[in-house]
Amino acid sequence: MWNYEKRLQYPLKIKNPNAKLAQCIISQFGGPDGELSASMRYLSQRYTMPYPEVANLLTDIGTEELAHFELIGAIVYQLTKNLSMEEIEKSGFAPYYIDHTLALWPQAAGGIPFNACEFQSKGDIIADLTEDMAAEQKARTTYDNILRLVKDDPDVYEPIKFLRAREIVHFQRFGEALRITQDRLNSKNFYQFNPGFDRCKK
Amino acid sequence: MMSKEQEKLLYEISMIDFAIVELNEYLDTHPHDTESVQYIAQYNRVKHKMMREYTSKYGPLAVRYAEDEPEWSWALTPMPWEGGCK
Numbered sequence A: 001m002w003n004y005e006k007r008l009q010y011p012l013k014i015k016n017p018n019a020k021l022a023q024c025i026i027s028q029f030g031g032p033d034g035e036l037s038a039s040m041r042y043l044s045q046r047y048t049m050p051y052p053e054v055a056n057l058l059t060d061i062g063t064e065e066l067a068h069f070e071l072i073g074a075i076v077y078q079l080t081k082n083l084s085m086e087e088i089e090k091s092g093f094a095p096y097y098i099d100h101t102l103a104l105w106p107q108a109a110g111g112i113p114f115n116a117c118e119f120q121s122k123g124d125i126i127a128d129l130t131e132d133m134a135a136e137q138k139a140r141t142t143y144d145n146i147l148r149l150v151k152d153d154p155d156v157y158e159p160i161k162f163l164r165a166r167e168i169v170h171f172q173r174f175g176e177a178l179r180i181t182q183d184r185l186n187s188k189n190f191y192q193f194n195p196g197f198d199r200c201k202k
Numbered sequence B: 001m002m003s004k005e006q007e008k009l010l011y012e013i014s015m016i017d018f019a020i021v022e023l024n025e026y027l028d029t030h031p032h033d034t035e036s037v038q039y040i041a042q043y044n045r046v047k048h049k050m051m052r053e054y055t056s057k058y059g060p061l062a063v064r065y066a067e068d069e070p071e072w073s074w075a076l077t078p079m080p081w082e083g084g085c086k
Helices: A019-025 A037-049 A052-079 A087-091 A096-102 A125-151 A154-184 B002-027 B034-058
Strands: none
Touching: A019 A052, A019 A087, A019 A125, A019 A154, A037 A052, A037 A125, A052 A125, A052 A154, A052 B002, A087 A096, A125 A154, A154 B002
């Protein structure tokens, strides 16, 4: 179960709305390497993780990703707050506005809706942890791309920089989880059996 | 609008909680690191104290901290994403 704390993980107070930027940053809300994908990936994979350290890590990182999902939502919300009709037309925000007004809806920067096919839950610890490491790197790249676009606004730059740094830490943690896993498998053949499916001899 | 004092306490809670989040993830893959276990216990105590102080001054940040009060301030305090562009 979960408990909610009514605060953002990183302080946020955006002074200047920017609908153009919001349309790019929304990719980390519902895009292929976004925070919704991240949290659903880890929180789905954890049930079949054979080792408690790894299942707990997926739970704790998956939980932090939910806080990132909230923070990205807050960034997009503040960037699009109180937009005038003129700003909506000029910034290219009109197509989004038609379907969602100023509400948050999980989609990629290119308008593609959120889709569970953007992540995997394979039931094999090596496959899943390798996917998780790649996911953290892809999210880091996305944040790098966003950072190049937001240089001029420290109100947006700083929280994005924070989120980018978290991807690097999570990549490290998943790497450690993979090492813990390999230490417990047959050192001559990691793939000899899948500890999430094949039964160990008692 | 939040007062400077409220903003400061909220910021300090965020910092302490970040240390807890980071240590917790680290401890998942290093559960035998006694020094870090002590650190997280200490930060947990500090956070608990700050959360109680915040609740008594500005209302609860989490339902489990809610206190006896004439009305349910949890429902009345603004959401955390409010406060940006005017």
